[in-house]
Amino acid sequence: METLLRSFSIIYKNKTAFVGFIILLLFIFMATIGPMLVPLETSAHPEEMFQPPSIKHILGTDYAGRDIFDEIIHGSRSVLIVGALSALISVSISVLIGIPSGFIGGFTDWILMRITDIFLTIPSLPLLVVLAAFIRIGNPLIMSLVLSLTSWPGLARAIRSQSLSLRERDFIEAARVSGLSSMRIVFSELLPNMASYIAISAIFAITQAVYAQVGLFFLGLAPFTSINWGVMLNFAVSQAGALYSSRSVSYLLSPIVCISLLQISSVLFVRALEEIFNPRLQR
């Protein structure tokens, strides 16, 4: 499609965004195809433990002699999938609540915002801790639901205020006078103007979810069903004494660097997103 091609050219023209885009693509590749290309060792090789990075083991080995690079690749899958899923759920709920709230106003707004306020005031980490005790968060779907439970209210508020301010604009008023139905106005006039905001929020929601997950695993609040970045961090500290010795530096840093890279590349990439969605910025 012509818009896709135009989007690619925008991304390409903006060098920093392009870098971010490539890194994000790499992560996606890592999460989807990566595990199929790289076998995961489950057996322990204690004799190879904590080997520094070398040609055989690009990032070195962990406390059980397993290759860290392989673990990073396999570990990306569940983290990113849960991240993406959680972002999808969060953003969907926020849009479904934020837009009617801001656009329709009145009692609808009041009741939706009171519900949002209730969720907003619940502190996320304690809630997650409590939920972790009662629910099997091992299942990625459940984990995504739990994470989105705490992240949607903030986003809903933001979307509501965007809708509120757009509602007052002349072109929305003109659309109403022209005879467009409210539904049509929301989908055809309002949403396209919020598209960039929603898309950017979605990207950041993914990184937020990744942080939250890693946090949960690190704190040992989520069951370790398979290797992932959070689990690696947890092991790095608990099993490998990473905080006390320098031999497991690679084990500790690898997931941290990955998470940071994810965040940085998101930040770089969203610049292009703004331009893609806003024709005014394009030339």
Added chain:
Amino acid sequence: MKEAILDIKGLTVEYRSDSKTIRAIDNMNLTVYKGEVLGIVGESGCGKSTLAMSILNLISSPGYIKDGLIIFDKDINVLRLNEEELNRFRWEKISMVFQAAQNTLNPVTKISEQLNDVISSHPGVNTDIKERVVELCKLVRLDPERVLNVYPHQLSGGMKQRVAMVMALMLEPPLLILDEPTTALDVLTQKQILEILKELHEVKNMAMIFITHDLSIVAEIAERIAIMYAGKIVELASIDEIFYNPKHPYTKGLLKAAPSIVGDIESLVSIPGSPPDLSSLSRGCRFSNRCPFTKDICKEAEPLLTEVLSDHLVACHRWREINE
């Protein structure tokens, strides 16, 4: 004998945006005399606001002054002043009232504090400033008691504009620039402000540059008028000459295109077309694509602003034939 307070020579200002360079002002020469009221009239995009900002060296990225000399009072080279000198120069020698000056007032501090801020950034100014402020307030018909101790939002738009005028005149600059000072105001307030400006001018005898897009407004106050189009001055003459004896087709077009409550409305007609793209100018006169009198020469060579009658300058190749 007229003495110059401001001499602009060869001023060229450009804006760079991505791949395009827009020449907002092109090789402009202009002299402002002491104590005169000079009106600068032009439509959106003609460069008049850029001119105002250039005089105070306020142009910032992506704009830049490419070339030119701005000499104040024969002696100060404005574009060469360093930061400290500029800070003193502004407001003491030249000050400005911006468009919608009500928005240039700080909403969270009282008026008196804002006036004090101006004073404190100009050390060495006389301490009878308090009396001067009171006198100025009276001249602009503001009650100093009422106005000094309040916040901007407690004043009406017209009052805020008058406060901005007091602030601009506090240090008694010999030159005041006003950029569309009445555009955001109601008709009654506008007339009042214009009358106040006239009185101020009589009492203080400072020079004024009054920038506007509305020829009718400038008819109230200007002594000389410069008509700007696409970054250049196309006509410069006394107010009577501009209104009753215009030579440039654009000036004539403007006069015939402005609906007003006097004059014949049946003969009103717009100027067809639209202003040129300042990033890709062709040679020749910039007005030629809209001019009803355009001939080949107009497309070939740019006309220079020349004195064709006593104190009446026009930038048009065919001014003589057109005005037969």
Added chain:
Amino acid sequence: MNNNILMKIENLSKDFSSRESIFGKEMQLHAVSNLSLDIYEGEVLAIVGESGCGKTTLGKILVGILEPTRGDIYYRGRKLKEVGKEEFRTYRREVQIIHQDPYAALNPVKTVYQILSGVITANGIARHRNEVREKIDELLTIVGLTPTEEFINKHPHQLSGGQRQRIVIARAIAPNPKLIVADEAVSMIDVSLRIEILNLLLKLKEELNITYFFITHDFGVARFFARNNRIGVMYLGEIVELGNTEDIIRTPLHPYTKALLSAVPVPDPNLTRSRKLLPLKSLDIPNPANIPSGCKFSDRCPYSMDRCYKEKPELIQVDKSRSVSCFLHVKE
């Protein structure tokens, strides 16, 4: 202009409540006060007033975006509060608006095609792609944006101010309206282009039989656009003078109209030198909390008499085609 009344406004009021601060009193702002007016089919009625006089609020009520607090509106003889859904929808389709800022009135992420096709399909004027395209070509041609291919896929920011306003006009005429409310339609257009746009609107009036409710603060523009038609002057939510355009400008009766006309700048230095602003007792609009009882203009009027402070004047017909609301002109 014929004698059919297209829209009848009867005792219309619109109040807004506002609070100055959390602890302040709740204040009622009477944007429109007990206003009655007839709009005749085929006429151009210009409403002139300064900001805050209620003209924009009145315009929005006519178009249906705002609900009046009190009063009735009759469209084609039928009281809008009582008509059924279908008739109401017809009224909404037949009364359209042109906003002041063409940039703000167009959705920045849409193309001209998308903007116009939206209106066309929403009103059932055409359904299939080629019909819609045909209608769009027709509209663009009527408003003078040809060749149409050049404009169809442009976004608003790629057009000039005048071109944008033409798109706004094209959108307004797409549903075949009977009445267009133009709210400061040329205030943000360059002076040299205003006449062109106004002439376009007048041409559309002739060709498509459109009635105009033209809101402006500029008497000069009103004089041009509403020539041989009517002007109404509004002050603080009320119509203070109403009548034939040239008559009002030549011989204004209401002191406020006189003040306005004395303040309008003219492109004639000799004339300007001899004109003086009508001396008003106060140059600022009264605070909403301090609106005088009696005639609303009494605190500023240089001619106010005792009666003006105590009683409210009505808009009374004093002449074949002139109505004023002022005790100076009431024969008693």
